[in-house]
Amino acid sequence: MSSPIAGLTRRSTLTAGALAAFASLLGSRLAFADDKMVMAEIKKLYGDKSLAEGKIKLDVPEIAENGLVVPVNVEVESPMTEADYVKAVHIYADGNPQPGIVSYSFTPACGKASAATRMRLAQTQNIVCVAEMSNGALHMAKANVKVTIGGCGG
Amino acid sequence: MRVGPARGQPPHLVDAEFRAHFKIAAGSADAFALTADDFVALAKTYGRMGGLDRVATLVKAVRAERGDDKVLLLDGGDTWQGSWSSLQTKGQDMVDVMSALKTDAMVGHWEFTLGAERVKEIAESAPFAFLAQNIRDREWNEPVFPPRKVFEKGGVKVAVIGQALPRTAIANPRWMFPDWEFGIREEEIQKQVDEARGEGAAVVVLLSHNGFDVDKKLASRVKGLDIILTAHTHDAMPGLIRVGETVLVGSGSHGKFVSRLDIAIKDGKLADIRFKLMPVFSDAIAPDAEMAALIAKVRAPYAADLAKEIGRTDSLLYRRGNFNGTFDDLICDAMLEQRDAEIALSPGFRWGGTLLPGDAITWEAITNATAMTYPNCYRNEMTGAQLKEILEDVADNIFHPDPYFQGGGDMVRIGGMGYAIDVGKPMGSRISGLTHLKSGQPIDAARKYVVAGWASVNEGTQGPPIWDVVRNHVAARKTVSIRPNDAVKVRGA
Numbered sequence: 001m002s003s004p005i006a007g008l009t010r011r012s013t014l015t016a017g018a019l020a021a022f023a024s025l026l027g028s029r030l031a032f033a034d035d036k037m038v039m040a041e042i043k044k045l046y047g048d049k050s051l052a053e054g055k056i057k058l059d060v061p062e063i064a065e066n067g068l069v070v071p072v073n074v075e076v077e078s079p080m081t082e083a084d085y086v087k088a089v090h091i092y093a094d095g096n097p098q099p100g101i102v103s104y105s106f107t108p109a110c111g112k113a114s115a116a117t118r119m120r121l122a123q124t125q126n127i128v129c130v131a132e133m134s135n136g137a138l139h140m141a142k143a144n145v146k147v148t149i150g151g152c153g154g
Numbered sequence: 155m156r157v158g159p160a161r162g163q164p165p166h167l168v169d170a171e172f173r174a175h176f177k178i179a180a181g182s183a184d185a186f187a188l189t190a191d192d193f194v195a196l197a198k199t200y201g202r203m204g205g206l207d208r209v210a211t212l213v214k215a216v217r218a219e220r221g222d223d224k225v226l227l228l229d230g231g232d233t234w235q236g237s238w239s240s241l242q243t244k245g246q247d248m249v250d251v252m253s254a255l256k257t258d259a260m261v262g263h264w265e266f267t268l269g270a271e272r273v274k275e276i277a278e279s280a281p282f283a284f285l286a287q288n289i290r291d292r293e294w295n296e297p298v299f300p301p302r303k304v305f306e307k308g309g310v311k312v313a314v315i316g317q318a319l320p321r322t323a324i325a326n327p328r329w330m331f332p333d334w335e336f337g338i339r340e341e342e343i344q345k346q347v348d349e350a351r352g353e354g355a356a357v358v359v360l361l362s363h364n365g366f367d368v369d370k371k372l373a374s375r376v377k378g379l380d381i382i383l384t385a386h387t388h389d390a391m392p393g394l395i396r397v398g399e400t401v402l403v404g405s406g407s408h409g410k411f412v413s414r415l416d417i418a419i420k421d422g423k424l425a426d427i428r429f430k431l432m433p434v435f436s437d438a439i440a441p442d443a444e445m446a447a448l449i450a451k452v453r454a455p456y457a458a459d460l461a462k463e464i465g466r467t468d469s470l471l472y473r474r475g476n477f478n479g480t481f482d483d484l485i486c487d488a489m490l491e492q493r494d495a496e497i498a499l500s501p502g503f504r505w506g507g508t509l510l511p512g513d514a515i516t517w518e519a520i521t522n523a524t525a526m527t528y529p530n531c532y533r534n535e536m537t538g539a540q541l542k543e544i545l546e547d548v549a550d551n552i553f554h555p556d557p558y559f560q561g562g563g564d565m566v567r568i569g570g571m572g573y574a575i576d577v578g579k580p581m582g583s584r585i586s587g588l589t590h591l592k593s594g595q596p597i598d599a600a601r602k603y604v605v606a607g608w609a610s611v612n613e614g615t616q617g618p619p620i621w622d623v624v625r626n627h628v629a630a631r632k633t634v635s636i637r638p639n640d641a642v643k644v645r646g647a
Binding site: 062 | 292
């Protein structure tokens with residue numbers, strides 16, 4: 001569902017017509033997270049362990065319909081047995097003031113490692129998902145969500 | 155105009171290149187219907203296009219030829235909006251005529267700007283199916299409309315999966331349908347296809363308001379779709395476009411064409427498709443009397459207003475350029491003058507009729523280009539930096555190399571300001587050289603400019619409806635002339 005986007009720029013959720021309100025926002029922009037901050041958060045939890053691709057299905061919209069409540073669904077492939085299960089799933093956003101969105105813990109009793117929530121995104125950015133397996137292996141997936149002003153399709 | 159893999163491919167061909175690709179003779183009726191050069195001269199030869207009374211004649215002829223039980227009539231949407239009478243009747247006029255045409259199923263986009271409640275009301279009572287696999291209730295993520303319907307035609311099961319414009323909640327005011335979420339939902343389409351095949355469908359059709367490029371990408375990723383009937387981007391193509399096992403059909407817009415597909419089934423599978431994009435030449439096709447009477451009836455309460463001449467035009471007034479159109483120039487001029495603004499913004503809509511030089515500008519002509527449910531013409535201040543940001547954002551919506559990030563429509567039209575665009579560059583660096591046309595000065599990023607615009611997606615936008623702004627301008631001018639517009643310099647195409 002997601003594809004990488006070239007040439008990211010810092011974006012804001014401005015909407016044509018509400019620009020008077022927007023002008024005051026511009027002046028007080030917070031410092032936003034970036035890719036490095038996300039990697040630092042992951043490092044805090046897992047040190048320098050390598051992050052493998054695969055196993056994670058990260059479902060986010062290509063374009064957010066409402067930056068205030070962007071749906072995110074994540075599902076990690078696993079038999080979820082005592083011997084082999086997903087221990088934790090962490091979701092980060094690299095363009096928000098704080099990169100951490102949510103962390104989930106799982107046990108084999110969960111049956112499957114899937115979760116869904118909604119997040120607030122200030123601008124077009126990458127969503128990063130890290131899954132920790134019971135054997136200590138780490139997996140990572142990344143998807144870009146575009147936050148746009150819209151209003152001109154027709 | 156497109157970048158990336160779509161560049162130079164149909165439907166992104168115009169005029170001589172389009173005619174060469176589809177083997178159409180210059181100056182022919184098809185050239186008039188499908189390309190733009192020599193338009194005024196050809197329009198005088200071939201007359202107008204469209205009219206549901208003419209469409210009815212064509213549809214009835216096909217039904218008579220093939221048998222009623224073997225014909226499936228599908229509508230790609232944007233049907234209940236775009237005229238004064240549809241605005242006044244909340245789409246009822248179009249629902250009535252499309253019901254009389256015995257439409258089997260449709261999908262939506264502008265329909266949703268009538269508001270969630272009204273759309274549900276029509277969908278639940280109309281004789282045709284209103285399909286949308288990709289609209290979900292925000293709270294429970296449940297489908298709001300039936301995702302598909304299976305029709306039995308000539309002993310063959312035909313599954314029709316409906317796809318609403320995936321970007322409706324971005325392109326149009328979300329507050330009009332606050333509980334709904336859209337999106338492409340590619341994997342869900344695959345499930346619909348697989349389920350339909352499981353139910354014994356010999357033909358699986360996606361009736362889609364995705365837009366052509368999105369459908370083309372989708373066809374390469376979803377397996378088992380026989381036919382995609384494309385809409386939204388208004389592309390009319392006289393040939394089928396094949397992607398793997400799927401054929402894509404582009405039927406144009408404004409009722410100017412009816413696509414006829416004759417399908418042969420062998421051993422429960424699609425064996426052959428014959429396709430004809432039938433142009434609806436209003437002067438060559440006799441109107442169907444029943445439909446003509448029904449149209450006259452639904453228009454009757456508004457007929458006198460619609461016919462009122464507000465002024466005349468010296469220029470060809472049309473909508474569809476990638477960056478501007480003369481009808482949009484007229485709307486921008488009206489906003490600059492009537493709202494006393496330095497800069498005007500007008501959305502890149504693709505709907506609205508064309509007027510020839512010398513034509514009357516009637517109330518109908520003005521409202522054909524403006525009638526909608528969020529028409530307020532705001533007057534606001536924006537900084538130069540904000541104006542650039544808007545242009546960058548809209549340009550990315552059109553020129554993103556990945557169709558799944560495109561929203562359809564054309565570039566926002568600007569009055570009073572020029573700019574350069576390099577469509578091949580990434581977001582944030584496409585737009586440069588913003589110039590205030592009246593003074594010839596570069597736009598100052600920090601300065602505030604008085605900006606007028608309409609069709610804001612924000613709730614509670616203040617200002618007169620755009621049709622009154624345009625009417626007052628046309629009435630004051632009496633005859634409008636649109637100067638050639640070279641305010642947008644395009645590179646990278």
